[in-house]
Amino acid sequence: MSKFKYRALKDKTHIVTGEVEASSPREARRKIYELGFLPTKVYTEEIIVDALPVTSQETLLTNGKIVKSLSLQEKIMFTSELEVMIASGIPILDALHSLENSSPREKIKIICHNVQKSIINGMTFATALASLYPKVFGELYIALVKTGEEAGELDITLGRMLYLLRNQDDIKGKIIRASIYPAVLILIMFGVLMLFSIKVFPAFYGVLQFNSTDIPFYSRMLIGFCQFINHFWWLVIVCIGAFCGAISMLFQNPQIKSKWDDYVLKIPVVSDFIQYINLSNFMTVLYIAYEAGVPIVNALKLSNKTIGNYTIKNKVANAINMVKNSKPLSEAFNVTGAIPSALITMIATGEKSGTLGKMFRDSADVIDKKVNMALEAMTRLFEPTLIVIMGIAVAFIAVGFYQMYFAMLGSLF
DSSP: OEEEEEEEEETTTEEEEEEEEESSHHHHHHHHHHTTEEEEEEESSOOOOOSOOOOTTHHHHTSSOOOOOOOHHHHHHHHHHHHHHHHTTOOHHHHHHHHHHHOSOHHHHHHHHHHHHHHHTTOOHHHHHHHHOHHHHHHHHHHHHHHHHHHTOHHHHHHHHHHHHHHHHHHHHHHHHHHHHHHHHHHHHHHHHHHIIIIIHHHHHHHHHHTTOOOOHHHHHHHHHHHHHHHOHHHHHHHHHHHHHHHHHHTTSHHHHHHHHHHHTTSTTHHHHHHHHHHHHHHHHHHHHHHTTOOHHHHHHHHHTTOOOHHHHHHHHHHHHHHHTTOOHHHHHHHHTOSOHHHHHHHHHHHHHTOHHHHHHHHHHHHHHHHHHHHHHHHHHHHHHHHHHHHHHHHHHHHHHHHHHHHHHHHTO
């Protein structure tokens, strides 16, 4: 056992000092929390830390710049750096100050600076995030940080949050990689159509007009379409933008969004991907929140907010209401059909054996594998479909091209 000196906030206003005996900095912080204090400094040697030094960034960070969002990579960077430093026994204030000075991202510097000031003024880390950046970090992140602070296990909680963020980043990367090949095919098809519209067909059309050749009806239609694209390409772009905007506005309507979400769950292959991608986030958050000590109903509510599909979200909401009324979680999921039966069996086993947290983790792993399988199935379906569409488009162009070619040859004899 070692003696750890500390400096802490009492009643969020008064600074107190003292010492505790503990086997590690983490245990020392937990004991300080149990005393009702918020530790700002825990150390084994006398180190004087009064106020945060004014850095060269002071003017930059206080000139009215506002952080409205962080990218997923920036959240991972912020969480990872804090988790490592706090796990090493560095108090939250010192960790934030170090991250402010070392981070290459201006947004992270601003957040660290402002959160430090709030903590010095008596707020906890979670309260500071909730007060200053509720939309940047979100309800889940802040709730887990609050739970970790209260338990004196902030580093463990940040580690769990880091697991969730990296899992989301991994899924995002898989979707992007799977989309690259179809996107390239679409670009190639578009490029071929534009080449024929701008260069090939106008040249043939000019030769045919010069020779006063009768142009087949299908070729005239194709040439008319190409001329329209060539002269009014900007109108096509405006129409596409307006169409996308209208679709986006329609999906803001909850009733339309709900009907669409219900419909996509009936499409073969696509339905599996939609279900598993939603449940992946749900099960991962449920595992992390439950292991962090969040009550099961609150953990379910936090997890349900990660689901984007209304149909699945409503099923989970019904299951939550049943759990509130003292129904076992596995039975609630079974009645509502919110999750696959295999996961229900795993959760039921966890309830009986008292290993529910482990079963949540195992369920999340199973769902992640299902996401990979569904993504591969969608890729195998869409790639040949796009190739067929490209073939049809090329066939239409080829028919028009050969009609004009033979018409031109006929005019020479």
